[in-house]
Amino acid sequence: MGTTMTGTQRESERKPSERKVLRVLEGDAVGPPPAWMMRQAGRYLPEYRATRAEAGSFLDLCYSPDFAVEVTLQPIRRFGFDAAILFSDILVIPHALGQDVRFVEGEGPRLDPLDGRAAYGRLREAGDPAVMTHLAPVFETVTRLRAELPGETTLLGFCGAPWTVASYMIGGRGTPDLAPARALAEGDTALVDALIDRLVTVQTDYLVRQLEAGADAVQIFESHAGTLPRALPASGGPVEPVGDVAESALPDAPAADALTRWSLRPIARMVAGVRARVPGAKIIVFARGSGLDGHARVVPETGADAVGVDWGVDLKALRAAVPPTMVTQGNLHPETLIEGGAALDAAVDTVLAATAGLPHIFNLGHGITPQTPVAHVERMLARLRGQG
Numbered sequence: 001m002g003t004t005m006t007g008t009q010r011e012s013e014r015k016p017s018e019r020k021v022l023r024v025l026e027g028d029a030v031g032p033p034p035a036w037m038m039r040q041a042g043r044y045l046p047e048y049r050a051t052r053a054e055a056g057s058f059l060d061l062c063y064s065p066d067f068a069v070e071v072t073l074q075p076i077r078r079f080g081f082d083a084a085i086l087f088s089d090i091l092v093i094p095h096a097l098g099q100d101v102r103f104v105e106g107e108g109p110r111l112d113p114l115d116g117r118a119a120y121g122r123l124r125e126a127g128d129p130a131v132m133t134h135l136a137p138v139f140e141t142v143t144r145l146r147a148e149l150p151g152e153t154t155l156l157g158f159c160g161a162p163w164t165v166a167s168y169m170i171g172g173r174g175t176p177d178l179a180p181a182r183a184l185a186e187g188d189t190a191l192v193d194a195l196i197d198r199l200v201t202v203q204t205d206y207l208v209r210q211l212e213a214g215a216d217a218v219q220i221f222e223s224h225a226g227t228l229p230r231a232l233p234a235s236g237g238p239v240e241p242v243g244d245v246a247e248s249a250l251p252d253a254p255a256a257d258a259l260t261r262w263s264l265r266p267i268a269r270m271v272a273g274v275r276a277r278v279p280g281a282k283i284i285v286f287a288r289g290s291g292l293d294g295h296a297r298v299v300p301e302t303g304a305d306a307v308g309v310d311w312g313v314d315l316k317a318l319r320a321a322v323p324p325t326m327v328t329q330g331n332l333h334p335e336t337l338i339e340g341g342a343a344l345d346a347a348v349d350t351v352l353a354a355t356a357g358l359p360h361i362f363n364l365g366h367g368i369t370p371q372t373p374v375a376h377v378e379r380m381l382a383r384l385r386g387q388g
């Protein structure tokens, strides 16, 4: 197991390669695979609920380094996960761009819908210094976390993928099929291009700043890949461009499918943009709802280091369809974690069997939900680590 530390060597001086999640992202197959969970800091933990109550609103929690550091560390202390993920939310970006964002108790996020060109025109420009000033507490949280975390724990920063963030900005909320975003995407395609382009620029900067502040790697959450409109209109919708859409944002061929145009290509631009400023930056892309084919396309078409696999994909079939060097993460169904018992043991074993000898990071296929018993997380980790 891990390297023994001498009393005089500070934890923070450990070599990054001792961080197992980073090692897998560099291509090593580590057995048993290192583990973390999406939404690992959250309402299923009593200590999270206590800090959340103390902080007041959810956004106050995100923008207060004291509270955000505390809740990020809670699941590390309790379970010894191999990675900590910065506590924040993908919607701090629309907030930083000047859109009104609220988290309504029991209902989730609410934004003032960006329903057309007038609302788009009221957003801050990508280069407005006020955007990064707004996000400064997030960078402070990252720096403090890297100093406080155990040396062997990988620190992950994150942001949402442009389409996922845009779909919340347009619809104002997470409707099941994100119908407003689809409608706009099928009508004013130029406006969607412009919004995606602005998000690419701002969020590339945002990820670079997180990496510079101390994050070891970052994850891009494309949670709504499955809601992209199936086909783009052949014509129709305004044709005049909105603002300065970068040349590279425009599809080469009008026939570019929506997954390519609004998900894979914008993410590829972010990956390249981050690496241009942070050479060798490690990047995971979670592509929920894109199917086995979509998942298989993520690494080759975006240049990411790893693909986060949702629970709907057959992990064994995906692994058989992609090169053995491809790094995968995730896949365990969050409902199986709620169920627990023998079903959970079997699900852990299935992931281990599908990824034996291959570079894989153990995780869920989507975020852990508030009703999950803490004991089931303990059981999952014991099984994974060969102790149960």
Ligand SMILES: Cc1c2[nH]c(c1CCC(=O)O)Cc1[nH]c(c(CCC(=O)O)c1C)Cc1[nH]c(c(CCC(=O)O)c1C)Cc1[nH]c(c(C)c1CCC(=O)O)C2
Pocket (backbone or CB within 6 Å): 037, 038, 039, 040, 041, 042, 043, 052, 058, 085, 086, 087, 088, 089, 090, 091, 103, 107, 108, 109, 158, 160, 174, 221, 223, 367
């Ligand atoms: C789509 C999305 C959002 N936020 C996020 C995504 C992408 C991942 C996914 O698909 O789940 C990402 C996210 N949100 C949160 C994190 C923190 C890090 C972690 O522990 O994973 C991360 C990485 C905290 C959070 N973000 C939110 C909570 C719960 C809010 C609370 O404590 O009251 C947490 C812990 C709120 C949030 N934020 C969002 C929604 C839809 C909700 C409401 C759902 C809910 O209430 O569970 C937007």
